[in-house]
Amino acid sequence: MASRRHKRKGDWKPLVVSLIISAVMLVAGTIWVEGMTAGTLHRRLIWPLIRLLFFIGVGLLAGQIIESAGWTRSLAVLARPFFRFGNLGNRCSAAFTAAFFSGVTANAMLLDFYKENRISRGQLFLTNFVNQLPAYFLHLPTTFFIVIPLTGWAGALYFLLTFLATLLRTVLFLLYGHFHPEMMVRDEDGAMPDSEAHAKPKTQSIWDGIRRKLPLRLAAIAQYVVPIYIFIYLINVMGFFQWAQDWLSGAAASAFMPVEALSMVILSFAAEFTSGFAAAGALMDAGVLSVKQTVMALLIGNIVAFPIRAIRHQLPRYMGIFSPKMGTQILLMGQGFRVASIVLVGAVYFAVA
DSSP: OHHHHHHHHHHTHHHHHHHHHHHHHHHHHHHHSTTOOHHHHIIIIIHHHHHHHHHHHHHHHHHHHHHHTTOHHHHHTTTHHHHHHTTOHHHHHHHHHHTTTOHHHHHHHHHHHHHTTSSOHHHHHHHHHHTHHHHHHHHHHHHHHHHHHHHTHHHHHHHHHHHHHHHHHHHHHHHHHHHOGGGOOOOTTSOOOHHHHHOOOOHHHHHHHHHHHHHHHHHHHHHHHHHHHHHHHHHHHTTHHHHHHHHHHHHHHHHHSOGGGHHHHHHTTSSSTHHHHHHHHHHHHTTSSOHHHHHHHHHHHHHHHHHHHHHHHTHHHHHHHTOHHHHHHHHHHHHHHHHHHHHHHHHHHHHHO
């Protein structure tokens, strides 16, 4: 009994160490970084971090309910033909469907399947990349009705091109899985075992599993998310991301765009991303930019700004859910494929438009 108690206590030890490191970084930041006050910390760091952990917890809870209740097979139905073609199977298909509602839930499901040796590392990576398609639609309602009134036809072309880039990536990922079956592990017919497909666990056992597993899973994620989130906040306050954005914006604008568009591209890097689209619309309405130039400027802003934002906002989440090494690999590879596809689609549009 004593050994079991000691083991349970040890599970929380990394989180305690992580929180101590986080506290040291915060104290050092308030001493040495200009502009870090109690008010700004609460508004720009503490509250966003609490909100992030809350949504991660909700995503983990949803993923565990889906898995424990045996709903994986039902969720897999919609995308099953495509995922069978890509040698990804039902479990990855279920995570794909869940990604239309929550990326955290999808990633938590993938990690659970991987840890239980139900999917391979290749399936985990490839499905996460394919899940960029549901992520596109997940954020579309928020951005579409903001961007279209600001940029009109140019904004519609921008969405069309970014969707085509997402669709191109998805097709290529599935083709890669189809022609590299040795990287995939699945049941012989691509279906789950009967015991998993038809099992109907009792509600009490589902909630017992949640009470037993969820706190430890959330603690394991928080031990990475909290210090990494604080570290990224500190280097952001110190101006690292602004320097990177300004440097990249100058290179991109001078190489591909007229000087008149430089201000619009730089504005698109602001924390309020809509300012970039507003500037694009204003420049286009004033006749400074043509529709084609505006579309290209928006694509360049997307290429340069969004990967930096992904590292800034998504890196703590990815490193927490997966692991520091795997999470960084998945995020950087995913953003690399994303940038490459947008560059390709943008180059074709530039050549033919």
